[in-house]
Amino acid sequence: MGSQRVYNFSAGPSMLPLEVLERAGNEIANYQGSGMSVMEMSHRSKVFQKIFDDTKANFIRLFHVPDNYKVLFLQGGASSQFSMVPLNLIGKTGKADYAVTGNFANIAYKEAKKYGEISLAASSEDKNHTYIPRQDQLKLDPQASYFYYCANNTIYGTEWQYVPDTGDVPIVCDMSSDFLSRPVDVSKYGIIFGGAQKNLAPAGLTIAVVREDLAGHELPFTPLMMNYKTMIDKDSMYNTPPCWCIYMLGLVLEWLDSEGGVEGMEKIKHSKAALLYDALDNSRLFTCPAQPGSRSDMNVTFRSASGELDAKFVQEAAAAGFTNLKGHRNVGGMRASIYNAMPVEGVEKLADFIREFDKNN
Numbered sequence: 001m002g003s004q005r006v007y008n009f010s011a012g013p014s015m016l017p018l019e020v021l022e023r024a025g026n027e028i029a030n031y032q033g034s035g036m037s038v039m040e041m042s043h044r045s046k047v048f049q050k051i052f053d054d055t056k057a058n059f060i061r062l063f064h065v066p067d068n069y070k071v072l073f074l075q076g077g078a079s080s081q082f083s084m085v086p087l088n089l090i091g092k093t094g095k096a097d098y099a100v101t102g103n104f105a106n107i108a109y110k111e112a113k114k115y116g117e118i119s120l121a122a123s124s125e126d127k128n129h130t131y132i133p134r135q136d137q138l139k140l141d142p143q144a145s146y147f148y149y150c151a152n153n154t155i156y157g158t159e160w161q162y163v164p165d166t167g168d169v170p171i172v173c174d175m176s177s178d179f180l181s182r183p184v185d186v187s188k189y190g191i192i193f194g195g196a197q198k199n200l201a202p203a204g205l206t207i208a209v210v211r212e213d214l215a216g217h218e219l220p221f222t223p224l225m226m227n228y229k230t231m232i233d234k235d236s237m238y239n240t241p242p243c244w245c246i247y248m249l250g251l252v253l254e255w256l257d258s259e260g261g262v263e264g265m266e267k268i269k270h271s272k273a274a275l276l277y278d279a280l281d282n283s284r285l286f287t288c289p290a291q292p293g294s295r296s297d298m299n300v301t302f303r304s305a306s307g308e309l310d311a312k313f314v315q316e317a318a319a320a321g322f323t324n325l326k327g328h329r330n331v332g333g334m335r336a337s338i339y340n341a342m343p344v345e346g347v348e349k350l351a352d353f354i355r356e357f358d359k360n361n
C-alpha cells in the first residue's frame with residue numbers, strides 16, 4: 001500500500017505516519033465491530049465518546065498538560081484563534097502585546113487590533129523575519145492582558161528557542177507548526193493553540209489548551225462558538241466536533257507514544273534538521289535565510305542564487321520523489337517541512353540529493 005509514496009515535504013497539510021493511514025484504512029468502513037465508519041457515528045454515541053475520551057487523555061498525558069488547563073477540540077483552524085484569543089482575553093485591561101515574527105503572527109496582530117489596544121512587543125520585519133528577537137528586545141507592558149507569539153514561523157523557517165519571560169502576563173502561543181515536536185512546560189503559558197494539519201492530524205481540527213481561569217471573561221459580543229467557556233462547559237461538544245479528525249489525532253498520538261512521545265520527537269527533531277542545515281551550509285549553491293540561533297527544526301528554508309536554479313532544484317527533486325519543496329511566495333526559494341511524521345530516512349535522502357545537486361550544478 002505504501003510502496004509508491006513520496007517523501008512529502010509539504011508545509012501543511014502534511015505527511016501522516018504510514019501506519020496511522022493504514023490503520024485508518026483498515027477501520028474505515030467498520031470501526032472495531034461497530035458496523036459503521038467513525039465518519040458515520042453520532043458524536044453522542046458510546047463508541048465515539050470512548051474515542052474522544054481516550055484521545056483527550058492521551059493528549060493530556062503526552063503533552064504533560066497540568067490539571068488547571070482544559071484541552072479543547074475546536075474547528076475554524078488556527079486562524080479562528082486569532083479572533084478567539086482577543087475576544088476572550090482582552091477584556092481584562094483592554095491591552096495586549098504581540099511579537100510579530102512572521103506571517104501568521106502578523107495576521108493575529110492585525111486581527112486583535114479590532115478588539116483593543118495592541119502593542120508591538122517586537123517585530124522581525126526589518127530583516128524579513130529571518131530572526132527571533134531576544135528577551136531583552138521585547139517591549140513588555142505589565143498591564144497587558146496577555147503576550148502573544150508564534151512558536152514556529154512556518155513560512156520564514158524560524159523558531160523561538162526560548163519561552164519569553166513576561167512576569168505575571170499570561171502567554172498565548174500559536175504552536176501550529178511545532179505542536180508536540182518537543183516537551184513544553186505548559187504551566188508557563190495561558191493558552192497554547194494550533195491547527196492539527198501540520199504535525200498531528202488531518203485539517204479540520206484545532207486544538208486549544210486553555211488555563212481554566214482565563215475563560216469566562218469574554219467580551220459581551222463574543223459569538224457563542226468563539227467563547228472558550230462554552231466549549232469548556234460542554235467538553236468541546238457544544239455542537240458536532242470534527243469527529244474524524246479527533247479519531248485520526250488519537251491514532252497519531254498512539255504512534256507518537258510508541259516513538260517515545262514528545263521527548264522522542266525532540267531527540268530526532270534536532271538531528272533531522274541538522275542533516276539539512278549541514279548539507280546546505282557546506283554547499284556552494286545554497287544559503288539559508290534564517291539566522292543561526294533562530295533556525296526552525298520544522299521548516300528549513302533555503303535558496304540558490306537564482307530563481308531558475310531554484311525551479312530546477314524543485315523540479316528535479318520532485319522527479320526523484322521529494323515533493324512540495326517550493327518555498328512560500330513571500331520568501332521564494334525552497335522550504336523543506338520536516339514535521340514529526342517525516343522519517344529520518346526521508347531527510348537523509350534529501351540531504352544526499354542536495355549534495356548531489358550542489359556538485360552537478
Ligand SMILES: *Cc1c(COP(=O)(O)O)cnc(C)c1O
Pocket residue numbers: 012076077078079080104150152153154174175176177195196198
Ligand atoms: C498553518 C498555520 C496557521 C494557519 O492555520 P489554519 O488552520 O489554516 O487556520 C497559523 N499559524 C501557523 C503557525 C501556521 O503554521
